Amino acid sequence: xxxxxxxxxxxxxxxxxxxxxxxxxxxxxxxxxxxxxxxxxxxxxxxxxxxxxxxxxxxxxxxxxxxxxxxxxxxxxxxxxxxxxxxxxxxxxxxxxxxxxxxxxxxxxxxxxxxxxxxxxxxxxxxxxxxxxxxxxxxxxxxxxxxxxxxxxxxxxxxxxxxxxxxxxxxxxxxxxx
Numbered sequence: 001x002x003x004x005x006x007x008x009x010x011x012x013x014x015x016x017x018x019x020x021x022x023x024x025x026x027x028x029x030x031x032x033x034x035x036x037x038x039x040x041x042x043x044x045x046x047x048x049x050x051x052x053x054x055x056x057x058x059x060x061x062x063x064x065x066x067x068x069x070x071x072x073x074x075x076x077x078x079x080x081x082x083x084x085x086x087x088x089x090x091x092x093x094x095x096x097x098x099x100x101x102x103x104x105x106x107x108x109x110x111x112x113x114x115x116x117x118x119x120x121x122x123x124x125x126x127x128x129x130x131x132x133x134x135x136x137x138x139x140x141x142x143x144x145x146x147x148x149x150x151x152x153x154x155x156x157x158x159x160x161x162x163x164x165x166x167x168x169x170x171x172x173x174x175x176x177x178x
Contacts, residue, residue, distance in 0.1 A: 007061055014054060018155055021050065025151055040147040047154035048121070055117045059109045066105065079104040120158035124150055127165065 006013065025043060028035045066073040081098035085107070098107050131146040142148075149168075156164045 003064075007065065010058070010061070017050065021046070022155060025148070025155075029148060040144045040151065043151050044147060044154070047151050051117050051120065051154060051157070055113050058113050062109060062113075063105060076108075077102065077105050081107045116158045120154065120161060123158060123161055124153035127153060 024035070024038070028038055028040075028043065063077060066077045078101050080100060080103035081095070082104075087095060098104070128146055128150040131149060135146055153161050153164065
């Protein structure tokens with residue numbers, strides 16, 4: 001009963017958790033004396049952990065729903081990935097990973113859940129390194145500014161991060177000009 005409620009409202013629950021985490025980050029930024037014990041590195045690790053926990057929970061939930069629903073969905077859990085499924089030549093080397101009894105499920109979950117998480121980590125890390133290098137050579141950021149941006153990028157996730165980055169630059173230019 002409670003599991004059905006969680007699965008039905010998973011997006012709302014995840015959004016609520018991210019908003020609560022964002023409130024903690026805002027308190028840490030605007031009133032650092034209130035949360036002295038929570039460093040930005042801890043907040044980064046919490047954001048990474050929340051992303052990984054979400055991926056693990058959704059993966060388990062998808063497996064649970066498919067394994068317990070009906071014969072058709074149970075067959076999707078026990079089906080190897082058919083050879084006819086097209087794969088990019090860059091990822092053709094991964095095809096043997098999907099030739100076991102969980103092959104179709106793994107392919108589905110990697111494409112629907114984990115790919116977004118990995119791309120989010122990759123883009124967030126690249127932009128964070130860019131801002132760290134920029135900050136070390138040119139300066140101009142507030143104290144712990146790149147770390148704060150990394151946390152915000154990890155919260156927004158992929159593909160929303162592709163909107164957050166240009167929007168942030170636009171607001172920075174507008175703030176600078178006015």
